Amino acid sequence: MELSPALAAMAAYPFVRLDEAKADARARGIDLVDFGMGEPNEETDPAIRAALQQAVAPTLLYPRATGLPELRSAIAAWLRLRFGVELDPETEIVPTLGSKEAIFSFAQAVVRPGKDLVAIPEPAYPVYERGALVAGARPCSVPLLEERGFLPDLDAIPEETWSRLACFWVNYPNNPTGAVAPVSLYEELAARAAAHDFLVCSDEAYSEIWFDETPVSALQAADRSRIVVFNTLSKRSSMPGYRSGFVAGPAAVVAALKAFRPTVGTAPQEFVQRASVVAWSDEEHVRRTRALYRRKRDLLRPALEAKGLRVAGSEASFFLWVAAPRGETSEGFAERLLGHGIVVAPGSYFGAAGEGYVRLALVPTEEECARAAAIIEEVL
């Protein structure tokens, strides 16, 4: 049977391979501590859960793509509190069903003749590229190198590429490297976006998982007329299963999304939106979540460094980006660790520029992290 060429050209989602390797290790009797997938595994705050339960009414109508005004206002209030920016909840914010679907489908709303390129960092979360391919765009890879702090080298991008760009994806705090970006990156991108007529798409899923300095948002750029931000409660509020995020950006872009999204059918359920109002309105549970990731990080990082492993980037997010020992590939090192019961994601899963590293997502429990630290001490 013939399928869409974009789908046919896509390799299996790399984590499917990791699942197979894990099943194989378990079959060999190995007890695993799983740092592979970045799926938060913590309890959602009881007040958020209660809000969801109370909102499950006997009759639930189709949710509207524009979202509840209460939720858009709560998001606007959070953006003001957290980043000091003023957005109009009526025209500049739209709630999404988690952020992945909005990231994936965004290229479909903006790619057009003459604007057929989508800039994608490498290594990266795979969804930017997949979304671009399905939209019929050409992904254009922008390497993130350790010697540049995992920031894109904008001067290395040729002039003819800039003029054909529909959008330029950035993601800080970064998955998988844990690097953070200064506001100057967004200022520079905003200036180039104005000069070449493209949108800066900033995926800020990990903005609230930080340890030293509070990460900035692309919305803090002086000119945000071409900046579109994607954020989510999945990591900040440990709510991956709720599916709740938002897009914030220029009114024209948000209006286009409000026109496009009802056809896709991706409005979050009303009970999820009511729980999300509670989540965006509280910072206390977020502080507790950050403290928890800090404790896990403090268990693992010294154990890795004591073995001479270089932890690169890793300033924020719940990822540790660890250089593989000299002479070992990402997959080879990941396989060796798997043999000792420690599951990590090979850096090569995130694009060729991720080769030479492995990623640890600090999602196992503190006890499991302590156990993994002891294994590392013993076997590496």
Ligand SMILES: Cc1ncc(COP(=O)(O)O)c(C=O)c1O
């Ligand atoms: C960089 C990045 N962006 C976006 C997402 C999507 O998260 P969600 O759809 O749960 O909001 C993830 C999830 O792993 C991610 O790592």
